[in-house]
Amino acid sequence: MIRLERRAVPSRLWTVATPVAAVLATMVAGGILFAALGKNPAEAIRMIFWDPLFGPNASYFRGQLLVKAGPLILIAAGLAVGFRAGVWNIGAEGQYIMGAIAGAGVALAAYPAESPMIFPAMVLAGALGGWAWAMIPAVLKARFGTSEILVSLMMVYVAQNLLAYMAFGPMKNPQGFGFPGSRNLQQYPSAHNPELIAGTGMHWGVVAAFVAVIGTYVLMHRHIAGFRIRVAGDAPKAARFAGVVPGRLIAFCLGLSGALAGLAGLFEVAGPSGQITDSFNAGYGFTAIIVAFLGRLHPVGILLAGLLMALTYIGGDLAQLMLRLPAAAIQAFQGMLLFFLLGFDLLTNFRIRLGRARA
Amino acid sequence: MMIAGIDIAQLVAMLMVASTPILLAATGELVAEKAGVLNLGVEGMMIMGAIGGFAGAVVTGSPALGFAAGAMAGAGMALLFAFLTQVLLSNQVATGLALTLFGLGLSALLGQSYQGIKPPATEKLTFGPLTDLPVLGPVLFNHDWVVYLSLALVAGVGLFLSRSRAGLILRAVGESHDAAHALGYPVVAVRVAALAFGGALAGLGGAYLSLVRVPQWAEGMTAGAGWIALAIVVFASWKPGRVLIGAYLFGGVTVLQLRLQAAGFAIPVQLLSMAPYLITIAVLVIISARHRRGAQVAPASLGRVFHASR
Amino acid sequence: MxxxxxxxxxxxxxxxxxxxxxxxxxxxxxxxxxxxxxxxxxxxxxxxxxxxxxxxxxxxxxxxxxxxxxxxxxxxxxxxxxxxxxxxxxxxxxxxxxxxxxxxxxxxxxxxxxxxxxxxxxxxxxxxxxxxRFYEGRAVQGTIAGRMTKSNKIGYIGSFPIPEVVQGINSAFIHARKVNPAVEMKVVWAYTWFDPAKEADAAAALIAEGVDVVLQHTDSTAPQAKAKEAGIYSFGQASDMEAFAPAPRISSIIDNWAPYYVERVGLMLDGKWASSATWGGIGAGEVQIGEISEAVPAEVKAEAEALRDAIAKGDYHPFTGPLNKQDGSVWLAEGEVADDATLSGLNFYVEGITAELPK
Incomplete structure (x- = not known):
């Protein structure tokens, strides 16, 4: 008889060991999958995990790792604060879209004027856009007790339709020969979020991601507010005695995660992506939820988890290109990696015992 | 019955067929959520049902066996989710998202040899002269058996949850797993069973897409239907009868906007497409405001991890 | 291997x-x-x-x-x-x-x-x-559709209102009208390139409107299945969709990139590659007309094939005046041929189409 016993404190050893074990297990299971598809498993695994970091063109890929991981980390850092407090914002995708629309809206309204004030104004608008979108579930939750999980998720679809409407209507590039999509902000110097140091992939969004990691770390682990947030998540009733006002807590958590998601959207649309199109949101908001949990809701963990997710995307493309591995195999492989990471996490918080439970 | 040149009976018949996949998936998800588990992997289970059902029907030559295979594929995915969340106690939101990713990938791999094939046809049931009745004929007596099955399942789930002892236990588990456990009910077993049932229905819905609605296999063919199913459960405030209304509303808005376009009306498609989600939010607000001081509408243990410490 | x-x-x-x-x-x-x-x-x-x-x-x-x-x-x-x-x-x-x-x-x-x-x-x-030049293929489809329709209503499932699709709708309509002056065109925008369920609904909506020939500019076979169920005619899109021949699929437009790709790689191998803008049609083999099935009467088939051959040889351009815009203003005078610049940014319907083009 196998049974689980909750650890009083999470195991330090397993905190470090489980992700490593999970990645190794994924390599074995993924290797079997790749072998079944007639590919050399060792080569495929190397392409995904090794080559982007240390392979022949690694200097380029390392920068791209930051480009891909930046928005994931930025969003996940904000989400984790809420998740710790038991505030479930799963609508970051919608907040990401609204941040992008608001920020790009400022740029498109100002076009073609050049001014150093435009980009800061866009950043502000992006954060506000995401914040405002997140305040809808926050207000409904605080006022009526409506589930923020469900409202924030519904708001994603509303945002997606609004994005399509913008791309085909008001924000369509008047010089785009009738094709959907806005002007490319990369070609509008005042609005462009450029690579700060050539070849490194660093842009303002990546900088913001690092700031968010540090900021949320200080907030959650070095500040009394973080203590209150964690108490609210672990013991909601006790939190009231500790002076936590539920409504304010909800507004703070949703507002923060919404603003960060909005910023991520703004930096993406003004930088690497460049354009508002109907498919510009590539699911970052949802992937960030996975990143937040993979990082165990800890800022440092999120940083590493974001980089790992980005690595599988970049390595996955490389494996497709070099080995003709189908994109579907990469997707299944990513799914496996997540399963193993999430499943193995059990060992951090529980002890596995053999034999009968003591009465 | 005609309004603005549109035959309403025909429109209703169309939206019934259009809504069947999301109705099936939403009914299944409702059972899982009633047991207290939030499975966001509906899209992944549906697409596995789509390829499982398609492959099953092509290999055996029988659509019925295909649907059975689709249900099994969906249930298999659900059991994977159940193992992770119920045995390994992983987070349900993250696991559900991973399940969708995995399902989309795996289905595409399995489907590679089924591209460009036509499946055996699922015939409409014949009701003789009833089919020719005005209004009622096209609405009630001119569908394939899966449409009727989906309606029967909604009714069956409704009765099961409200009238049967097993249904009562399932709801108890969803409301308070600790209390249910203290009363001696097998919380994990109930949840695994509810998840498997939900997965089977999602698989059935997916198979309906690949065997009847399209009918062909193509990668990513569910195109977000699983996410709509999740919205419908919320819209329905976890009541089976309202799932039917929700599915017909969500399916209906798509059908209606396309129908209006065909009739020559210029309509803002994207703005109209937001409507069901906004209505869902409004419904949520109304019911939560009404239940503020009373019983919660959502199962109280929804999405929470259960670990029996004793 | x-x-x-x-x-x-x-x-x-x-x-x-x-x-x-x-x-x-x-x-x-x-x-x-x-x-x-x-x-x-x-x-x-x-x-x-x-x-x-x-x-x-x-x-x-x-x-x-x-x-x-x-x-x-x-x-x-x-x-x-x-x-x-x-x-x-x-x-x-x-x-x-x-x-x-x-x-x-x-x-x-x-x-x-x-x-x-x-x-x-x-x-x-x-x-x-x-x-x-997919619109060349649409001219052939329009001709067949105009002859085959009994209700004098032809349906068109559009993906997105972009020039390429607008060209197709206009071309199909012009040539359907040419052989059948009573023809009307019903257009439905699905706002997707690929969503089988939605495409099926779009086809059903058109069928409910009384159309008995459906053209599609979306990629799935779902409209074919709907057409079969309703006992009306349809055309394959992108690939031949021969699984639905001889009816409802009575012909198809096949995107055939092979000739262009082979030619360009050949130039590359010979060191003669140069930048160019190629817009090939039936003549160059990029647009193929799939087998016109036996459901189409022999004389209609011959008429359609004659049109196809005339276009291929360059004897006939599908957009040849006199043609008016939807609002009745003159687009092309008698014998005038549309220039490529106008076509590649085409954003209006020709006279006779009653639907409104989404802006």
Whole structure:
């Protein structure tokens, strides 16, 4: 008889060991999958995990790792604060879209004027856009007790339709020969979020991601507010005695995660992506939820988890290109990696015992 | 019955067929959520049902066996989710998202040899002269058996949850797993069973897409239907009868906007497409405001991890 | 098997080079493809991949092709294109409109790599564009549809209101009217390239409106199934969709990129590649008319084939005046032919179509 016993404190050893074990297990299971598809498993695994970091063109890929991981980390850092407090914002995708629309809206309204004030104004608008979108579930939750999980998720679809409407209507590039999509902000110097140091992939969004990691770390682990947030998540009733006002807590958590998601959207649309199109949101908001949990809701963990997710995307493309591995195999492989990471996490918080439970 | 040149009976018949996949998936998800588990992997289970059902029907030559295979594929995915969340106690939101990713990938791999094939046809049931009745004929007596099955399942789930002892236990588990456990009910077993049932229905819905609605296999063919199913459960405030209304509303808005376009009306498609989600939010607000001081509408243990410490 | 032979040939080539016999074996030309959808979509990306296979067949050991599928437009596309260039691909085909700005960015960084961008309008010394005159095929379909309809109502499922699709609707309508002055055109926009369920609903909506011939500019076979159920006629799109022949699918437009791809790779091998804008149609073989099935009466089939051949030979242009715009103003005078610039930005219906074009 196998049974689980909750650890009083999470195991330090397993905190470090489980992700490593999970990645190794994924390599074995993924290797079997790749072998079944007639590919050399060792080569495929190397392409995904090794080559982007240390392979022949690694200097380029390392920068791209930051480009891909930046928005994931930025969003996940904000989400984790809420998740710790038991505030479930799963609508970051919608907040990401609204941040992008608001920020790009400022740029498109100002076009073609050049001014150093435009980009800061866009950043502000992006954060506000995401914040405002997140305040809808926050207000409904605080006022009526409506589930923020469900409202924030519904708001994603509303945002997606609004994005399509913008791309085909008001924000369509008047010089785009009738094709959907806005002007490319990369070609509008005042609005462009450029690579700060050539070849490194660093842009303002990546900088913001690092700031968010540090900021949320200080907030959650070095500040009394973080203590209150964690108490609210672990013991909601006790939190009231500790002076936590539920409504304010909800507004703070949703507002923060919404603003960060909005910023991520703004930096993406003004930088690497460049354009508002109907498919510009590539699911970052949802992937960030996975990143937040993979990082165990800890800022440092999120940083590493974001980089790992980005690595599988970049390595996955490389494996497709070099080995003709189908994109579907990469997707299944990513799914496996997540399963193993999430499943193995059990060992951090529980002890596995053999034999009968003591009465 | 005609309004603005549109035959309403025909429109209703169309939206019934259009809504069947999301109705099936939403009914299944409702059972899982009633047991207290939030499975966001509906899209992944549906697409596995789509390829499982398609492959099953092509290999055996029988659509019925295909649907059975689709249900099994969906249930298999659900059991994977159940193992992770119920045995390994992983987070349900993250696991559900991973399940969708995995399902989309795996289905595409399995489907590679089924591209460009036509499946055996699922015939409409014949009701003789009833089919020719005005209004009622096209609405009630001119569908394939899966449409009727989906309606029967909604009714069956409704009765099961409200009238049967097993249904009562399932709801108890969803409301308070600790209390249910203290009363001696097998919380994990109930949840695994509810998840498997939900997965089977999602698989059935997916198979309906690949065997009847399209009918062909193509990668990513569910195109977000699983996410709509999740919205419908919320819209329905976890009541089976309202799932039917929700599915017909969500399916209906798509059908209606396309129908209006065909009739020559210029309509803002994207703005109209937001409507069901906004209505869902409004419904949520109304019911939560009404239940503020009373019983919660959502199962109280929804999405929470259960670990029996004793 | 294919992979093994590729390995041996490259190692042989490398060995030959190592032995100092460069004249004997040239290093194969590496050609990369980037697809927006999965190769298994049985539509757009699938047809491009058929073109890639044609290159392999035509040039054997002289080329090595690779591809990455399901690449989202935006930063991911830019990264994959860069990956391809870094991995030594000398000719890269980007097969979706939304890759346009990414192609331009990457092409600027790799001046010695040649890029081919499908359906776009931006070019450079190392960026060529290509597209197919699908509207030529629509003229043939319109002719058949105008003859086959009994209700005098033809349905058209549009994907997005972009010039390419508007060309198709106009062309089909003009030629249906030509053979049947009583014809009306009903248009439904699905706002998707590929969503089987929605396409099925779109077809059902048109059928409910009384149309008895359906044309589609979306990629799935769902409308075919609806047409079969309703006992009306339809046309295959992108691929032949022969599974639905002889009825409801009475003919089809097949995207056939093979001739263009083979030609461009040939130029590359001969060192004669130059940037160009190619817009091939039936004549060049890029647009193929699928077998007109026996459901179509012999005289209609002959009429349609005559039109096809006239277009192929260049004797006839589907947009030949007199043609008025929807508002009644003159577009083309008697005998005047539409110029390519107007067509590639086409954003209005011709006279006689009653629906309103979404803006």
């Amino acid at each position: 294919k992979r093994r032979s590729f390995l041996t040939s490259t190692t042989l080539a490398a060995a030959a080079l190592g032995l100092g016999l460069p004249a004997m074996a040239q290093e194969p030309l590496k050609v990369g493809f980037i697809y927006v959808g999965p190769v298994g979509d049985m539509g757009w990306s699938y047809q491009h991949d058929q073109g890639r296979k044609a290159i392999e067949e035509a040039y054997g050991d002289k080329v090595v092709t690779s591809y990455v599928e399901s690449v989202p437009e935006g930063p991911d596309a830019e990264r994959v294109l860069t990956q391809m260039a870094l991995e030594g691909n000398k000719l890269i085909f980007a097969t979706s409109f939304g890759f346009m700005d990414s192609v331009m960015n990457v092409a600027a960084k790799f001046p010695d790599v040649k890029f081919e961008h499908a359906t776009g309008y931006k070019r450079a010394d190392n960026v060529a564009t290509y597209d197919a």
